[in-house]
Amino acid sequence: MRRSPTDTAESARKISRRALFLGGSQLAFMGALGLRMRYMQVDQAEEFRLLADENRLxxxxxxxxxxxxxxxxxxxxxxxxxxxxxxxxxEDAGELxxxxxxxxxxxxxxxxxxxxxxxxxxxxxxxxxxxxxxxxxxxxxxxxxxxxxxxxxxxxxxxxxxxxxxxxxxxxxxxxxxxxxxxxxxxxxxxxxxxxxxxxxxxxxxxxxxxxxxxxxxxxxxxxxxxxxxxxxxxxxxxxxxxxxxxxxTIDHRLQNFVQARLAGESASAVIIDVETGDVLAAGSTPAFDPNLFVRGISVANYNALLENIYRPLPSKSVQGAYPPGSTFKMVTALAALEAGVVTPDETVRCPGYVEVGGRRFHCWKRAGHGNVNLTGSLRHSCDVYYYELAQRAGIENIAAMGRKLGLGDRYDLPLPGLSSGLMPDKQWKRDNRGAEWVVGDSLNASIGQGFVLTTPMQLAVMTARLATGRAVVPRLIKSIDGIEQPIFGNEPLDINENMLRSVRQGMYEVTNNSRGTAYASRISADGMRMSGKTGTSQTRNVVVNNKNVPWEERDHALFVAFAPHDAPKYALSVVIEHGGGGSSAAAPVARDLMLFAQHGTVPPLSSYPQSQQGTIRERLKNLTLREDTLQGGERTSA
Missing domain, CATH: 3.90.1310.10 (Penicillin-binding protein 2a (Domain 2))
Known part of the structure; x- marks a missing residue:
């Protein structure tokens, strides 16, 4: 059937609209594509160039x-x-x-x-x-x-x-x-x-x-x-x-080498401090280990050998080891009693060899007793009964306060991990940690550095430096960082009467320089270098035994603290020999050698020792394994 002209015209109009729509759509698409290409090739050219470079850069x-x-x-x-x-x-490995x-x-x-x-x-x-x-x-x-x-x-x-x-x-x-x-x-x-x-x-x-x-x-x-x-x-x-x-x-490498060599063969530690600045000149701990083994990858066998060694070579005993200070603590008790006004330096206490408190006997190390002793004599002979008496008069609170004033129970700000704060106990500590009240017997034990009291070799050295100077010496281990000097802290005077300190120092002087002193055998003969010190023996078990008759790990610890020269203190030190037996026989001889090296700046000359001992000393020093530069010595620098 033939379409009318009207229908034909309408159909042509529809086709024209569709063609126009399709053409417009295509043109819009092409325009958008062109704009996108321009954006990517012109506006974003630098970014895509960088992305391409990353395939090769x-x-x-x-x-x-x-x-x-x-x-x-x-x-x-x-x-x-x-x-x-x-x-x-x-990312670059390819076929691995x-x-x-x-x-x-x-x-x-x-x-x-x-x-x-x-x-x-x-x-x-x-x-x-x-x-x-x-x-x-x-x-x-x-x-x-x-x-x-x-x-x-x-x-x-x-x-x-x-x-x-x-x-x-x-x-x-x-x-x-x-x-x-x-x-x-x-x-x-x-x-x-x-x-x-x-x-x-x-x-x-x-x-x-x-x-x-x-x-x-x-x-x-x-x-x-x-x-x-x-x-x-x-x-x-x-x-x-x-x-x-x-x-x-702050460490002196020659002195450090001498300390390590002198302590070799022992499970021990020693700390030496410059009392004027608090600089730690040496902090030895034996046995030690070669740190290069860890850098290069230590073997399982070598690591297990370190772990299984009963002398514990891995911990730093100078700051991590906590020990009963034994009689090296007696200066604390003495100053606490003097400050509390319950005793005078000249007042005597009779020592019959023991004191009985609460139906229990507390013995002096000398079973026959020391007779009548004053402050100086009590330190010279290390009489325990004298300090039992002072503990009952002064009380644990005064003793603990004095201990803290002298640096015990404190964790110093040193860049070393695992620092022990030791323990300076009092009544509240026992309530909080033992759930019990403090008794008189606790005070008696604490007065001679036993019982709950624990100290580190670093703390004992600081305590001795404070006794020597009357100032709040604080240990410093880092001298400078990138040439910038690190601050020295704590040189303000201690709130302790100088006359009381002088009395205690005199007692320490007689420990090493009086023929009846417990460390007289370890005296220094050289004028101007004599040291004042205190021996200590701390028990590791409740029953007193002969150290020679028990295994090594059950023997008493040997301790010694000292400062020198007596008249113008420059150095303070502490020595702790684990299970070494007696402080006078084991720790004091080591301390003398270390103190002499510190003062001379080199291996001590024999003239600094008593003439009767020089032959033995010569052999001992000759057998030390020292580095060549330590043997050569030289003046200590303050750089």
Whole structure:
């Protein structure tokens, strides 16, 4: 049927509208596409150029040089030594098995190391370097570098590794570094990007750990160009990081070496302090260990040997060991009684060998007793009964207050982990910790440094320095950081009457310089160097026994504290020999040698000892294992 002209015209109009719509749509699409292409090619050209560059440009972190640690004279205690290593990055590694096989052919890479690399790469980030081998020989390093094109993702690098040239002398002070672990990361509030580098070294103990933020430094970056196989073609830009801060300790490395050598063979500790500044000149702990073993990866056998050693070489006994101070505490009791006004220096107390309190006998170390003794005599003879009497008169609160005034029961602000605060007990402490009331017997035990009282060798040295000077000496272990002198604290006068201190010092002088003193055999003969001291023997069991008849671990601890010279104190020290027996026989001879070295600045001359002892002393000093620079001596510097 033929369509009418009207229908034909209407149909043409519909077709024209559809064509116009389709054409407009196509034009709009093409316009939008053109605008998008212009946006991408012109407006966003730089961004897409960067994205393209990232396929061939990489930015890697540069670990900074760790800060050095020196002794007070500038001798290096912890340094960085150059090492050769090879690393691999997951994103550039290609066929890992082929790469590892080639390394096995070139340098004899063990199967154990191959398995370790596979595991570490699996856990590492795409661009994080994983160390394949460290401390390579130059020959092995050169072989890898020469075959670099066949080893995608592998980079030979020259790095730095921590080294402790004085080895075990400073092990307990510097500590050591080791690879960062998941445990380390879990303890950090803010994680430095450097920590994401597998096996990045951080401080694990000692000063290395406590001053980690200062010693670590900040990372640098290097921008390199790589080919399609992940091989570095060239280095485009390098920004070096900031090296860590250099730390100077107050320790004298020669004196420290002498302390370690003199204590060798014992489970012992000694601390020597400059009483004018509080500088810790030596803090020895034996036995020790070589911290380099931990840096380079200590074997299971070596680590177990350290753990199983009954002499406990890993803890720092000078600040972590807490011991009953024994008779070295008697100066505290004496000053507490003098300050409380319950005794005078000249007043005598009769010692029949024991005192009976509450139906129990408290014995003096000398069963026959000392007869009538005053303050000076009580220290000279170390009479226990005298202090039992003072404890009943003064009371534990006064004794505890004096102990704290002299630095006992205090955790000093030293950059060492695990510092013990010891224990200076009082009535409230016993209620809180033992659920019982304080009794008179507790005071008697405390008065001679037994019972609940515990002290560290560092605290005993500080106590002695305060007795010697009458000032609130505070120990300082860090002398400067990056050349900036660290402050000296606590030199204000103690609130203790000088006449009382003078009486106590006189008693300490007679301990070592009176022929009836408990440490007379360890006296110093040299004029102007004589020391004042106090012996101590602390029991490790309730029953008094002959130390020779029991196993080592059940014997009494031997202690000695001293300052010198008596008339113008410069040094204070403490010596603790675990299970050493008597303070006069075991600890005092060691203390004399250490005090003489501190005063002379070198191995003591025989003329400083009594003539009758010089033959024995000569043999003892000759048998010490000392470094050459310690033997050469030299004037101590205050740098």
């Amino acid at each position: 990489k930015i890697h972190l540069l670990p900074p040089a760790r800060g050095l640690i020196h002794d007070r004279s500038g001798t290096v205690i912890a340094e960085n030594e150059q090492t050769f290593r090879i690393v691999i990055r997951k 098995d082929i790469v590892l096989a080639e390394l096995q052919r070139l340098i004899g890479l063990s199967q154990e190391d191959q398995d370790r690399v596979r595991k570490e790469l699996k856990d590492a980030g795409p661009s994080a370097p994983v160390t394949i081998l460290d401390r390579l020989t130059w020959e092995a390093f050169s072989a890898v570098a020469a075959n670099a094109p066949a080893l995608p993702g592998v980079s030979p690098e020259v790095g730095l590794s921590r080294n402790y040239p004085l080895k075990d002398d400073f092990a307990h002070l510097t500590g050591y570094v080791g690879p960062v672990s998941d445990y380390d990361l879990s303890r950090m509030d803010r994680i430095d990007p450097l920590m994401r580098i597998p096996k990045f070294p951080i401080g694990k103990s000692g000063i290395e750990n406590m001053l980690e933020d200062s010693l670590r430094g900040s990372a640098g970056t290097v921008r390199v160009e790589q080919n399609v196989h992940g091989r570095i073609i060239r280095e485009l830009e390098r920004k070096e990081g900031e090296p860590g801060s250099n730390v100077q300790m």
